[in-house]
Amino acid sequence: MSELRNIKHSLPMLLLQAREAAMAKFRPMLRSHGLTEQQWRVIRVLASVDTMDASQLAKTSVLLAPSLTRILQHLEKQDFIRRDADATDQRKSVLCLTAKGQQIYAVVGPDSEALYKDIEAKFSTEKLNTLYQLLSELNIALNMPFED
């Protein structure tokens, strides 16, 4: 009935579908551990760094600040993370995993890794590497300040 760009050639739609396909098995796995996808992202980032302030954590885990606020409240209540005041800037919260947080990371990590391996088994390593490269380049290109 209409022209315009076919939805199959819409980059955001293809990215969305691809992500859904890639995540499909992750969510049930995480749910079986009582975690959401986003909570796991936060735990995973904190597991890789010892300590991080909330702003950086939001960027690294690709969450907006209001979402992160709620997720941290949740994780703190469950004793997976701890927040300390920054010594030199009272505005900042410094987050880290508790022992319990490190423990669940150790439990969920292998399940997560296994699912990544499944993906790699279904799609050639070469194509996957090309895809990584292109997505990285796209991220850089689109974040260029031209025409902003």
Added chain:
Amino acid sequence: MSELRNIKHSLPMLLLQAREAAMAKFRPMLRSHGLTEQQWRVIRVLASVDTMDASQLAKTSVLLAPSLTRILQHLEKQDFIRRDADATDQRKSVLCLTAKGQQIYAVVGPDSEALYKDIEAKFSTEKLNTLYQLLSELNIALNMPFED
């Protein structure tokens, strides 16, 4: 502090970041027309087909059924869409754009197309085509029933 897969090599994370980058300018544009990203997806799909039932609409616009239910209620209240009963199956709703729906599609469409052109200007057509191809292949590969 820990090993495991670097978050920069996580396919779902790269796809999420790429999508965020690609969508960044779309949301403010759509908002200026009073639409959300998801509402626009529904309108756009309906504009391309005359008529579609809700299940197909959900698949095509990459929305889960409960989300689509709410979005359709919203769009119906604003008189952008109309729902009719399916003649042969009372369970189905058949959706279509109203005149007002077609009108907003005609208004927003060009703005949307302009933003796609911006993306294409920042990333070579060749790379974009490779990316489309790889994403399509990934979608197919990941939806294979092996190991399900």
Added chain:
DNA sequence: ACATATCATTTAACATGTTAAGTATGCCTC
């Protein structure tokens, strides 16, 4: 026809996404 399973959609409940506004702290300059 009847029981049963399946399908299409909706509702419910809770978590997150998104934008705007609020609060508190730090920085900077006059």
Added chain:
DNA sequence: GAGGCATACTTAACATGTTAAATGATATGT
């Protein structure tokens, strides 16, 4: 050192994401 601006969150309000369960209609087997 008071005002003004920026930064680091937090809150609020509404929309969507996600899973489970409910509802109603249809297909299927006996």
